[in-house]
Amino acid sequence: MTDRQDWTKFAEGAEILTHDNIARVSKGLPFKARLALRGLLQMQTGSLAIQMPDGRKVVVVGKMEGPKAAVTLRNWKLAYRALLTGTIGVAETYMDGDWDSPDIVSFLQLFLINGEAADQYANGTGGIMQVVEKIRHWMRGNSKAGSKRNISAHYDLGNDFYKAWLDPSMTYSSALYSTGANDLQSAQNAKYRALAEATGIKPGDHVLEIGCGWGGFAEFAAREMGCRVTGLTISREQLVFAEERIRKAGLSDRVDFRFQDYRDETGVYDKIISIEMFEAVGEKYWSTYFTKLKDCLKPGGQAGLQIITIKPEAFAKYKANPDFIQKYVFPGGMLPTPEHLLALSRKVDLSMVKDFGFGLDYARTLAEWRDRFWAAWERVKPLGFDDRFKRLWDFYLFYCEAGFLSRNIDVRQVVFARA
Structure with a gap:
Protein backbone atom coordinates (compact mmCIF):
# COMPACT_ATOMS: atom_id res chain seq x y z
CA MET A 1 0.00 0.00 0.00
CA THR A 2 1.35 3.41 -0.89
CA ASP A 3 0.00 5.16 2.22
CA ARG A 4 1.74 3.94 5.38
CA GLN A 5 -1.11 5.22 7.58
CA ASP A 6 -3.69 3.20 5.61
CA TRP A 7 -1.61 0.04 5.97
CA THR A 8 -1.10 0.64 9.71
CA LYS A 9 -4.84 1.10 10.15
CA PHE A 10 -5.61 -2.12 8.25
CA ALA A 11 -3.02 -4.04 10.28
CA GLU A 12 -4.26 -2.68 13.62
CA GLY A 13 -4.71 -5.51 16.13
CA ALA A 14 -2.98 -8.05 13.90
CA GLU A 15 -0.63 -10.70 15.26
CA ILE A 16 2.78 -10.95 13.64
CA LEU A 17 3.08 -14.42 12.15
CA THR A 18 6.30 -16.27 13.08
CA HIS A 19 7.67 -19.79 13.04
CA ASP A 20 7.00 -19.89 16.79
CA ASN A 21 3.26 -19.17 16.59
CA ILE A 22 2.33 -20.58 13.17
CA ALA A 23 1.00 -23.85 14.62
CA ARG A 24 -1.29 -22.04 17.06
CA VAL A 25 -2.49 -19.41 14.57
CA SER A 26 -3.24 -21.97 11.85
CA LYS A 27 -4.82 -24.58 14.11
CA GLY A 28 -8.18 -25.68 12.73
CA LEU A 29 -7.61 -24.09 9.32
CA PRO A 30 -7.90 -26.13 6.10
CA PHE A 31 -4.70 -27.90 5.07
CA LYS A 32 -3.99 -25.65 2.07
CA ALA A 33 -4.59 -22.57 4.20
CA ARG A 34 -1.96 -23.81 6.64
CA LEU A 35 0.37 -24.58 3.73
CA ALA A 36 -0.10 -21.09 2.31
CA LEU A 37 0.62 -19.41 5.65
CA ARG A 38 3.79 -21.46 6.08
CA GLY A 39 4.86 -20.52 2.57
CA LEU A 40 4.40 -16.84 3.39
CA LEU A 41 6.93 -17.14 6.20
CA GLN A 42 9.56 -17.51 3.44
CA MET A 43 8.85 -13.93 2.30
CA GLN A 44 12.08 -11.93 2.32
CA THR A 45 10.97 -8.42 1.35
CA GLY A 46 8.06 -6.20 2.41
CA SER A 47 5.06 -6.83 4.65
CA LEU A 48 1.65 -8.44 4.14
CA ALA A 49 -1.35 -7.89 6.41
CA ILE A 50 -4.04 -10.57 6.06
CA GLN A 51 -7.60 -10.51 7.35
CA MET A 52 -8.61 -14.16 7.45
CA PRO A 53 -12.17 -15.39 6.79
CA ASP A 54 -12.80 -15.78 10.54
CA GLY A 55 -11.98 -12.09 11.08
CA ARG A 56 -8.57 -12.57 12.68
CA LYS A 57 -5.66 -10.57 11.31
CA VAL A 58 -2.05 -11.60 10.92
CA VAL A 59 0.97 -9.77 9.52
CA VAL A 60 3.90 -11.38 7.72
CA VAL A 61 7.06 -9.25 7.84
CA GLY A 62 10.04 -9.85 5.57
CA LYS A 63 13.64 -9.25 6.54
CA MET A 64 14.04 -6.30 4.16
CA GLU A 65 12.00 -3.17 3.47
CA GLY A 66 9.59 -3.40 0.56
CA PRO A 67 5.95 -2.97 -0.44
CA LYS A 68 3.38 -2.97 2.35
CA ALA A 69 0.35 -4.88 1.12
CA ALA A 70 -2.94 -6.01 2.60
CA VAL A 71 -5.57 -8.57 1.64
CA THR A 72 -9.02 -9.48 2.93
CA LEU A 73 -9.93 -13.15 2.44
CA ARG A 74 -13.66 -13.90 2.28
CA ASN A 75 -12.83 -17.61 2.13
CA TRP A 76 -9.73 -19.72 1.54
CA LYS A 77 -10.26 -20.21 -2.21
CA LEU A 78 -7.37 -17.86 -3.00
CA ALA A 79 -5.00 -20.21 -1.17
CA TYR A 80 -6.41 -23.30 -2.90
CA ARG A 81 -6.53 -21.87 -6.41
CA ALA A 82 -3.17 -20.10 -6.27
CA LEU A 83 -1.53 -23.34 -5.27
CA LEU A 84 -3.21 -25.13 -8.20
CA THR A 85 -2.98 -22.66 -11.08
CA GLY A 86 -0.79 -19.74 -10.00
CA THR A 87 -1.75 -16.30 -11.30
CA ILE A 88 -4.76 -17.75 -13.13
CA GLY A 89 -6.15 -18.90 -9.78
CA VAL A 90 -5.32 -15.57 -8.13
CA ALA A 91 -7.14 -13.72 -10.93
CA GLU A 92 -10.18 -16.00 -11.07
CA THR A 93 -10.76 -15.83 -7.31
CA TYR A 94 -10.52 -12.04 -7.50
CA MET A 95 -13.02 -12.02 -10.37
CA ASP A 96 -15.35 -14.19 -8.27
CA GLY A 97 -15.08 -11.84 -5.28
CA ASP A 98 -13.29 -14.32 -3.00
CA TRP A 99 -10.74 -11.73 -1.88
CA ASP A 100 -10.00 -8.04 -2.12
CA SER A 101 -7.29 -5.56 -1.27
CA PRO A 102 -7.17 -1.80 -0.71
CA ASP A 103 -4.10 -1.75 -3.00
CA ILE A 104 -3.97 -4.68 -5.40
CA VAL A 105 -0.89 -3.34 -7.20
CA SER A 106 1.15 -3.49 -3.98
CA PHE A 107 -0.29 -6.95 -3.20
CA LEU A 108 0.83 -8.32 -6.58
CA GLN A 109 4.10 -6.40 -6.56
CA LEU A 110 4.98 -7.96 -3.19
CA PHE A 111 4.90 -11.47 -4.63
CA LEU A 112 6.72 -10.57 -7.83
CA ILE A 113 9.55 -9.11 -5.77
CA ASN A 114 9.74 -12.08 -3.43
CA GLY A 115 10.53 -14.64 -6.11
CA GLU A 116 10.98 -18.02 -4.46
CA ALA A 117 8.42 -17.37 -1.73
CA ALA A 118 5.97 -16.39 -4.45
CA ASP A 119 6.61 -19.74 -6.14
CA GLN A 120 5.12 -21.49 -3.14
CA TYR A 121 2.07 -19.26 -3.08
CA ALA A 122 1.36 -17.81 -6.51
CA ASN A 123 3.05 -19.89 -9.19
CA GLY A 124 1.28 -23.13 -8.62
CA THR A 125 2.08 -26.58 -7.26
CA GLY A 126 -0.82 -28.38 -8.95
CA GLY A 127 1.03 -30.20 -11.70
CA ILE A 128 -1.97 -31.56 -13.62
CA MET A 129 -3.71 -28.17 -13.71
CA GLN A 130 -0.52 -26.50 -14.95
CA VAL A 131 -0.33 -29.10 -17.74
CA VAL A 132 -3.97 -28.41 -18.68
CA GLU A 133 -3.32 -24.66 -18.94
CA LYS A 134 -0.15 -25.26 -20.95
CA ILE A 135 -2.10 -27.41 -23.45
CA ARG A 136 -4.78 -24.71 -23.70
CA HIS A 137 -2.09 -22.12 -24.40
CA TRP A 138 -0.50 -24.35 -27.05
CA MET A 139 -3.90 -24.81 -28.73
CA ARG A 140 -4.17 -21.03 -29.03
CA GLY A 141 -1.06 -20.91 -31.23
CA ASN A 142 -0.61 -18.09 -33.71
CA SER A 143 -1.05 -19.76 -37.07
Whole structure:
Protein backbone atom coordinates (compact mmCIF):
# COMPACT_ATOMS: atom_id res chain seq x y z
CA MET A 1 0.00 0.00 0.00
CA THR A 2 1.35 3.41 -0.89
CA ASP A 3 0.00 5.16 2.22
CA ARG A 4 1.74 3.94 5.38
CA GLN A 5 -1.11 5.22 7.58
CA ASP A 6 -3.69 3.20 5.61
CA TRP A 7 -1.61 0.04 5.97
CA THR A 8 -1.10 0.64 9.71
CA LYS A 9 -4.84 1.10 10.15
CA PHE A 10 -5.61 -2.12 8.25
CA ALA A 11 -3.02 -4.04 10.28
CA GLU A 12 -4.26 -2.68 13.62
CA GLY A 13 -4.71 -5.51 16.13
CA ALA A 14 -2.98 -8.05 13.90
CA GLU A 15 -0.63 -10.70 15.26
CA ILE A 16 2.78 -10.95 13.64
CA LEU A 17 3.08 -14.42 12.15
CA THR A 18 6.30 -16.27 13.08
CA HIS A 19 7.67 -19.79 13.04
CA ASP A 20 7.00 -19.89 16.79
CA ASN A 21 3.26 -19.17 16.59
CA ILE A 22 2.33 -20.58 13.17
CA ALA A 23 1.00 -23.85 14.62
CA ARG A 24 -1.29 -22.04 17.06
CA VAL A 25 -2.49 -19.41 14.57
CA SER A 26 -3.24 -21.97 11.85
CA LYS A 27 -4.82 -24.58 14.11
CA GLY A 28 -8.18 -25.68 12.73
CA LEU A 29 -7.61 -24.09 9.32
CA PRO A 30 -7.90 -26.13 6.10
CA PHE A 31 -4.70 -27.90 5.07
CA LYS A 32 -3.99 -25.65 2.07
CA ALA A 33 -4.59 -22.57 4.20
CA ARG A 34 -1.96 -23.81 6.64
CA LEU A 35 0.37 -24.58 3.73
CA ALA A 36 -0.10 -21.09 2.31
CA LEU A 37 0.62 -19.41 5.65
CA ARG A 38 3.79 -21.46 6.08
CA GLY A 39 4.86 -20.52 2.57
CA LEU A 40 4.40 -16.84 3.39
CA LEU A 41 6.93 -17.14 6.20
CA GLN A 42 9.56 -17.51 3.44
CA MET A 43 8.85 -13.93 2.30
CA GLN A 44 12.08 -11.93 2.32
CA THR A 45 10.97 -8.42 1.35
CA GLY A 46 8.06 -6.20 2.41
CA SER A 47 5.06 -6.83 4.65
CA LEU A 48 1.65 -8.44 4.14
CA ALA A 49 -1.35 -7.89 6.41
CA ILE A 50 -4.04 -10.57 6.06
CA GLN A 51 -7.60 -10.51 7.35
CA MET A 52 -8.61 -14.16 7.45
CA PRO A 53 -12.17 -15.39 6.79
CA ASP A 54 -12.80 -15.78 10.54
CA GLY A 55 -11.98 -12.09 11.08
CA ARG A 56 -8.57 -12.57 12.68
CA LYS A 57 -5.66 -10.57 11.31
CA VAL A 58 -2.05 -11.60 10.92
CA VAL A 59 0.97 -9.77 9.52
CA VAL A 60 3.90 -11.38 7.72
CA VAL A 61 7.06 -9.25 7.84
CA GLY A 62 10.04 -9.85 5.57
CA LYS A 63 13.64 -9.25 6.54
CA MET A 64 14.04 -6.30 4.16
CA GLU A 65 12.00 -3.17 3.47
CA GLY A 66 9.59 -3.40 0.56
CA PRO A 67 5.95 -2.97 -0.44
CA LYS A 68 3.38 -2.97 2.35
CA ALA A 69 0.35 -4.88 1.12
CA ALA A 70 -2.94 -6.01 2.60
CA VAL A 71 -5.57 -8.57 1.64
CA THR A 72 -9.02 -9.48 2.93
CA LEU A 73 -9.93 -13.15 2.44
CA ARG A 74 -13.66 -13.90 2.28
CA ASN A 75 -12.83 -17.61 2.13
CA TRP A 76 -9.73 -19.72 1.54
CA LYS A 77 -10.26 -20.21 -2.21
CA LEU A 78 -7.37 -17.86 -3.00
CA ALA A 79 -5.00 -20.21 -1.17
CA TYR A 80 -6.41 -23.30 -2.90
CA ARG A 81 -6.53 -21.87 -6.41
CA ALA A 82 -3.17 -20.10 -6.27
CA LEU A 83 -1.53 -23.34 -5.27
CA LEU A 84 -3.21 -25.13 -8.20
CA THR A 85 -2.98 -22.66 -11.08
CA GLY A 86 -0.79 -19.74 -10.00
CA THR A 87 -1.75 -16.30 -11.30
CA ILE A 88 -4.76 -17.75 -13.13
CA GLY A 89 -6.15 -18.90 -9.78
CA VAL A 90 -5.32 -15.57 -8.13
CA ALA A 91 -7.14 -13.72 -10.93
CA GLU A 92 -10.18 -16.00 -11.07
CA THR A 93 -10.76 -15.83 -7.31
CA TYR A 94 -10.52 -12.04 -7.50
CA MET A 95 -13.02 -12.02 -10.37
CA ASP A 96 -15.35 -14.19 -8.27
CA GLY A 97 -15.08 -11.84 -5.28
CA ASP A 98 -13.29 -14.32 -3.00
CA TRP A 99 -10.74 -11.73 -1.88
CA ASP A 100 -10.00 -8.04 -2.12
CA SER A 101 -7.29 -5.56 -1.27
CA PRO A 102 -7.17 -1.80 -0.71
CA ASP A 103 -4.10 -1.75 -3.00
CA ILE A 104 -3.97 -4.68 -5.40
CA VAL A 105 -0.89 -3.34 -7.20
CA SER A 106 1.15 -3.49 -3.98
CA PHE A 107 -0.29 -6.95 -3.20
CA LEU A 108 0.83 -8.32 -6.58
CA GLN A 109 4.10 -6.40 -6.56
CA LEU A 110 4.98 -7.96 -3.19
CA PHE A 111 4.90 -11.47 -4.63
CA LEU A 112 6.72 -10.57 -7.83
CA ILE A 113 9.55 -9.11 -5.77
CA ASN A 114 9.74 -12.08 -3.43
CA GLY A 115 10.53 -14.64 -6.11
CA GLU A 116 10.98 -18.02 -4.46
CA ALA A 117 8.42 -17.37 -1.73
CA ALA A 118 5.97 -16.39 -4.45
CA ASP A 119 6.61 -19.74 -6.14
CA GLN A 120 5.12 -21.49 -3.14
CA TYR A 121 2.07 -19.26 -3.08
CA ALA A 122 1.36 -17.81 -6.51
CA ASN A 123 3.05 -19.89 -9.19
CA GLY A 124 1.28 -23.13 -8.62
CA THR A 125 2.08 -26.58 -7.26
CA GLY A 126 -0.82 -28.38 -8.95
CA GLY A 127 1.03 -30.20 -11.70
CA ILE A 128 -1.97 -31.56 -13.62
CA MET A 129 -3.71 -28.17 -13.71
CA GLN A 130 -0.52 -26.50 -14.95
CA VAL A 131 -0.33 -29.10 -17.74
CA VAL A 132 -3.97 -28.41 -18.68
CA GLU A 133 -3.32 -24.66 -18.94
CA LYS A 134 -0.15 -25.26 -20.95
CA ILE A 135 -2.10 -27.41 -23.45
CA ARG A 136 -4.78 -24.71 -23.70
CA HIS A 137 -2.09 -22.12 -24.40
CA TRP A 138 -0.50 -24.35 -27.05
CA MET A 139 -3.90 -24.81 -28.73
CA ARG A 140 -4.17 -21.03 -29.03
CA GLY A 141 -1.06 -20.91 -31.23
CA ASN A 142 -0.61 -18.09 -33.71
CA SER A 143 -1.05 -19.76 -37.07
CA LYS A 144 -2.73 -17.34 -39.48
CA ALA A 145 -6.19 -18.58 -38.47
CA GLY A 146 -5.20 -18.74 -34.81
CA SER A 147 -3.84 -15.20 -34.88
CA LYS A 148 -7.17 -13.86 -36.16
CA ARG A 149 -9.03 -15.70 -33.38
CA ASN A 150 -6.61 -14.53 -30.72
CA ILE A 151 -6.64 -10.91 -31.82
CA SER A 152 -10.43 -10.90 -32.05
CA ALA A 153 -10.61 -12.20 -28.48
CA HIS A 154 -9.08 -8.96 -27.24
CA TYR A 155 -9.41 -6.15 -29.76
CA ASP A 156 -12.88 -6.93 -31.07
CA LEU A 157 -14.54 -6.19 -27.73
CA GLY A 158 -15.82 -3.19 -29.65
CA ASN A 159 -14.49 0.22 -30.60
CA ASP A 160 -16.96 1.87 -28.21
CA PHE A 161 -15.46 -0.10 -25.32
CA TYR A 162 -11.93 1.17 -25.95
CA LYS A 163 -13.08 4.65 -26.96
CA ALA A 164 -14.69 5.06 -23.53
CA TRP A 165 -11.39 4.99 -21.63
CA LEU A 166 -8.42 5.36 -24.00
CA ASP A 167 -7.19 8.88 -24.77
CA PRO A 168 -8.54 10.64 -27.89
CA SER A 169 -5.69 9.25 -30.03
CA MET A 170 -7.03 5.71 -29.33
CA THR A 171 -3.53 4.50 -28.49
CA TYR A 172 -3.36 1.17 -26.65
CA SER A 173 0.35 0.91 -25.82
CA SER A 174 2.70 2.55 -23.35
CA ALA A 175 2.93 6.32 -23.34
CA LEU A 176 6.25 8.13 -22.84
CA TYR A 177 6.16 10.57 -19.93
CA SER A 178 9.89 10.85 -19.23
CA THR A 179 10.40 13.45 -21.98
CA GLY A 180 8.24 15.91 -20.04
CA ALA A 181 4.66 15.14 -21.10
CA ASN A 182 2.15 15.52 -18.26
CA ASP A 183 -1.10 14.19 -19.73
CA LEU A 184 -1.87 10.88 -21.41
CA GLN A 185 -2.52 12.17 -24.92
CA SER A 186 0.65 14.28 -24.96
CA ALA A 187 2.65 11.32 -23.64
CA GLN A 188 1.26 9.08 -26.38
CA ASN A 189 2.28 11.60 -29.03
CA ALA A 190 5.72 11.81 -27.38
CA LYS A 191 6.00 8.02 -27.71
CA TYR A 192 5.10 8.18 -31.41
CA ARG A 193 7.60 10.96 -32.04
CA ALA A 194 10.41 9.21 -30.15
CA LEU A 195 9.97 5.99 -32.13
CA ALA A 196 9.60 7.76 -35.48
CA GLU A 197 12.74 9.84 -34.89
CA ALA A 198 14.74 6.89 -33.55
CA THR A 199 13.83 4.93 -36.68
CA GLY A 200 14.90 7.82 -38.88
CA ILE A 201 11.58 8.37 -40.68
CA LYS A 202 11.86 11.21 -43.20
CA PRO A 203 9.42 13.04 -45.49
CA GLY A 204 8.66 10.87 -48.50
CA ASP A 205 9.55 7.58 -46.81
CA HIS A 206 7.18 4.66 -47.31
CA VAL A 207 6.61 3.07 -43.90
CA LEU A 208 5.11 -0.34 -43.19
CA GLU A 209 3.32 -0.56 -39.84
CA ILE A 210 2.83 -4.14 -38.64
CA GLY A 211 -0.16 -4.06 -36.32
CA CYS A 212 -1.62 -0.60 -36.94
CA GLY A 213 -4.23 -0.63 -34.17
CA TRP A 214 -6.80 2.12 -34.53
CA GLY A 215 -4.48 4.13 -36.79
CA GLY A 216 -2.93 6.48 -34.24
CA PHE A 217 0.67 6.13 -35.33
CA ALA A 218 -0.20 6.14 -39.03
CA GLU A 219 -2.06 9.44 -38.65
CA PHE A 220 0.77 10.94 -36.59
CA ALA A 221 3.50 9.82 -39.00
CA ALA A 222 1.69 10.97 -42.14
CA ARG A 223 0.81 14.35 -40.63
CA GLU A 224 3.94 15.11 -38.58
CA MET A 225 6.71 13.24 -40.43
CA GLY A 226 5.44 13.69 -43.99
CA CYS A 227 5.70 10.00 -44.92
CA ARG A 228 3.42 7.43 -46.52
CA VAL A 229 2.15 4.59 -44.33
CA THR A 230 0.81 1.14 -45.14
CA GLY A 231 -0.75 -0.40 -42.04
CA LEU A 232 -1.58 -4.07 -41.47
CA THR A 233 -4.22 -5.37 -39.06
CA ILE A 234 -6.15 -8.59 -38.52
CA SER A 235 -8.85 -6.92 -36.42
CA ARG A 236 -11.97 -5.99 -38.40
CA GLU A 237 -13.09 -3.56 -35.68
CA GLN A 238 -9.79 -1.69 -35.77
CA LEU A 239 -9.69 -1.59 -39.56
CA VAL A 240 -13.09 0.12 -39.83
CA PHE A 241 -12.15 2.71 -37.21
CA ALA A 242 -8.68 3.39 -38.65
CA GLU A 243 -9.96 3.91 -42.20
CA GLU A 244 -12.60 6.37 -41.02
CA ARG A 245 -10.17 8.38 -38.87
CA ILE A 246 -7.74 8.76 -41.79
CA ARG A 247 -10.57 9.85 -44.09
CA LYS A 248 -11.67 12.48 -41.56
CA ALA A 249 -8.06 13.66 -41.16
CA GLY A 250 -7.76 14.15 -44.93
CA LEU A 251 -4.78 11.82 -45.14
CA SER A 252 -6.19 9.07 -47.37
CA ASP A 253 -3.64 9.89 -50.08
CA ARG A 254 -0.78 9.07 -47.67
CA VAL A 255 -2.19 6.19 -45.62
CA ASP A 256 -3.73 2.87 -46.58
CA PHE A 257 -4.74 0.01 -44.30
CA ARG A 258 -5.05 -3.67 -45.14
CA PHE A 259 -6.78 -6.56 -43.41
CA GLN A 260 -3.76 -8.79 -43.78
CA ASP A 261 -1.44 -11.04 -41.78
CA TYR A 262 2.13 -9.73 -41.66
CA ARG A 263 3.34 -13.07 -43.03
CA ASP A 264 1.58 -12.34 -46.32
CA GLU A 265 3.31 -8.98 -46.92
CA THR A 266 5.55 -8.91 -50.01
CA GLY A 267 6.35 -5.20 -50.36
CA VAL A 268 9.68 -3.49 -49.65
CA TYR A 269 9.77 -0.34 -47.52
CA ASP A 270 12.11 2.41 -46.35
CA LYS A 271 11.14 1.90 -42.71
CA ILE A 272 9.04 -0.47 -40.60
CA ILE A 273 7.21 0.33 -37.37
CA SER A 274 5.59 -2.20 -35.05
CA ILE A 275 4.24 -1.09 -31.66
CA GLU A 276 3.58 -3.77 -29.03
CA MET A 277 2.60 -6.32 -31.66
CA PHE A 278 5.54 -8.72 -31.31
CA GLU A 279 4.20 -9.91 -27.93
CA ALA A 280 1.24 -11.46 -29.79
CA VAL A 281 3.36 -13.25 -32.42
CA GLY A 282 4.02 -16.36 -30.32
CA GLU A 283 7.45 -17.92 -29.75
CA LYS A 284 6.98 -20.42 -32.60
CA TYR A 285 6.82 -17.52 -35.08
CA TRP A 286 9.49 -15.20 -33.69
CA SER A 287 12.01 -16.19 -36.38
CA THR A 288 9.34 -15.84 -39.08
CA TYR A 289 8.61 -12.31 -37.88
CA PHE A 290 12.26 -11.23 -37.94
CA THR A 291 12.77 -12.79 -41.36
CA LYS A 292 9.81 -10.76 -42.60
CA LEU A 293 11.32 -7.58 -41.13
CA LYS A 294 14.48 -8.11 -43.14
CA ASP A 295 12.68 -9.11 -46.33
CA CYS A 296 10.43 -6.02 -46.20
CA LEU A 297 13.25 -3.53 -45.56
CA LYS A 298 15.20 -1.87 -48.33
CA PRO A 299 19.00 -2.02 -47.96
CA GLY A 300 19.90 0.67 -45.42
CA GLY A 301 16.37 0.67 -44.02
CA GLN A 302 15.47 0.54 -40.34
CA ALA A 303 12.73 -1.10 -38.27
CA GLY A 304 11.56 0.53 -35.03
CA LEU A 305 9.77 -1.76 -32.59
CA GLN A 306 8.16 -1.05 -29.24
CA ILE A 307 8.13 -4.32 -27.30
CA ILE A 308 7.32 -5.51 -23.78
CA THR A 309 10.11 -7.77 -22.53
CA ILE A 310 10.51 -10.02 -19.50
CA LYS A 311 13.69 -10.28 -17.43
CA PRO A 312 15.82 -13.29 -18.42
CA GLU A 313 15.75 -14.99 -15.02
CA ALA A 314 11.94 -15.07 -15.08
CA PHE A 315 11.50 -16.40 -18.63
CA ALA A 316 11.81 -20.16 -18.07
CA LYS A 317 9.15 -20.21 -15.35
CA TYR A 318 6.92 -17.85 -17.35
CA LYS A 319 7.19 -20.06 -20.45
CA ALA A 320 6.50 -23.25 -18.50
CA ASN A 321 3.43 -21.87 -16.69
CA PRO A 322 0.98 -19.89 -18.87
CA ASP A 323 -0.32 -17.02 -16.79
CA PHE A 324 -3.51 -15.01 -16.37
CA ILE A 325 -2.65 -12.70 -19.29
CA GLN A 326 -2.14 -15.60 -21.69
CA LYS A 327 -5.45 -17.24 -20.73
CA TYR A 328 -7.77 -14.25 -20.47
CA VAL A 329 -6.25 -11.23 -22.21
CA PHE A 330 -3.77 -12.12 -24.96
CA PRO A 331 -4.26 -15.80 -25.93
CA GLY A 332 -1.26 -17.21 -27.74
CA GLY A 333 1.08 -14.43 -26.63
CA MET A 334 4.64 -14.72 -25.29
CA LEU A 335 7.00 -12.02 -24.03
CA PRO A 336 10.64 -12.22 -25.17
CA THR A 337 13.71 -11.26 -23.17
CA PRO A 338 16.04 -8.54 -24.50
CA GLU A 339 18.53 -11.30 -25.25
CA HIS A 340 15.98 -13.05 -27.47
CA LEU A 341 15.59 -9.90 -29.56
CA LEU A 342 19.33 -9.56 -30.03
CA ALA A 343 19.73 -13.21 -31.04
CA LEU A 344 16.77 -13.12 -33.44
CA SER A 345 18.06 -9.99 -35.17
CA ARG A 346 21.58 -11.38 -35.57
CA LYS A 347 20.17 -14.56 -37.10
CA VAL A 348 18.79 -12.53 -40.04
CA ASP A 349 21.71 -10.07 -40.22
CA LEU A 350 19.87 -7.11 -38.74
CA SER A 351 21.89 -4.86 -36.42
CA MET A 352 20.40 -3.53 -33.19
CA VAL A 353 21.32 0.16 -33.29
CA LYS A 354 19.15 1.57 -30.49
CA ASP A 355 17.57 0.18 -27.33
CA PHE A 356 15.67 2.40 -24.90
CA GLY A 357 13.71 1.07 -21.91
CA PHE A 358 10.99 3.01 -20.07
CA GLY A 359 9.03 0.51 -18.00
CA LEU A 360 8.01 2.93 -15.23
CA ASP A 361 6.25 5.02 -17.88
CA TYR A 362 4.13 1.96 -18.65
CA ALA A 363 3.21 1.64 -14.97
CA ARG A 364 2.00 5.25 -15.07
CA THR A 365 0.11 4.61 -18.32
CA LEU A 366 -1.68 1.61 -16.78
CA ALA A 367 -2.65 3.60 -13.68
CA GLU A 368 -4.08 6.30 -15.94
CA TRP A 369 -6.02 3.72 -17.97
CA ARG A 370 -7.43 2.21 -14.79
CA ASP A 371 -8.66 5.57 -13.52
CA ARG A 372 -10.24 6.30 -16.89
CA PHE A 373 -11.80 2.82 -17.07
CA TRP A 374 -13.37 3.23 -13.64
CA ALA A 375 -14.67 6.69 -14.53
CA ALA A 376 -16.19 5.32 -17.75
CA TRP A 377 -17.70 2.14 -16.28
CA GLU A 378 -21.30 3.37 -16.24
CA ARG A 379 -20.97 4.03 -19.98
CA VAL A 380 -19.14 0.75 -20.62
CA LYS A 381 -21.51 -1.55 -18.72
CA PRO A 382 -24.52 -1.04 -21.08
CA LEU A 383 -22.33 -2.26 -23.97
CA GLY A 384 -22.85 -5.78 -22.61
CA PHE A 385 -20.22 -6.15 -19.88
CA ASP A 386 -20.98 -7.43 -16.38
CA ASP A 387 -19.32 -6.85 -13.01
CA ARG A 388 -17.20 -9.99 -13.35
CA PHE A 389 -15.76 -8.62 -16.59
CA LYS A 390 -15.01 -5.35 -14.76
CA ARG A 391 -13.07 -7.24 -12.10
CA LEU A 392 -11.21 -9.15 -14.84
CA TRP A 393 -10.20 -5.88 -16.50
CA ASP A 394 -9.30 -4.34 -13.15
CA PHE A 395 -7.04 -7.28 -12.35
CA TYR A 396 -5.41 -7.13 -15.79
CA LEU A 397 -4.47 -3.47 -15.30
CA PHE A 398 -3.33 -4.05 -11.69
CA TYR A 399 -1.29 -7.11 -12.67
CA CYS A 400 0.55 -5.37 -15.49
CA GLU A 401 1.28 -2.27 -13.41
CA ALA A 402 2.77 -4.45 -10.66
CA GLY A 403 4.95 -6.19 -13.24
CA PHE A 404 6.47 -2.94 -14.45
CA LEU A 405 6.91 -1.48 -10.95
CA SER A 406 8.72 -4.62 -9.79
CA ARG A 407 10.91 -4.56 -12.96
CA ASN A 408 9.80 -8.10 -13.75
CA ILE A 409 8.82 -6.77 -17.17
CA ASP A 410 9.93 -3.72 -19.14
CA VAL A 411 8.94 -1.89 -22.30
CA ARG A 412 11.53 -0.76 -24.81
CA GLN A 413 11.90 0.94 -28.16
CA VAL A 414 14.41 -1.03 -30.22
CA VAL A 415 15.68 -0.09 -33.68
CA PHE A 416 17.15 -2.63 -36.10
CA ALA A 417 19.05 -1.70 -39.28
CA ARG A 418 19.54 -3.63 -42.51
CA ALA A 419 22.95 -3.27 -44.12
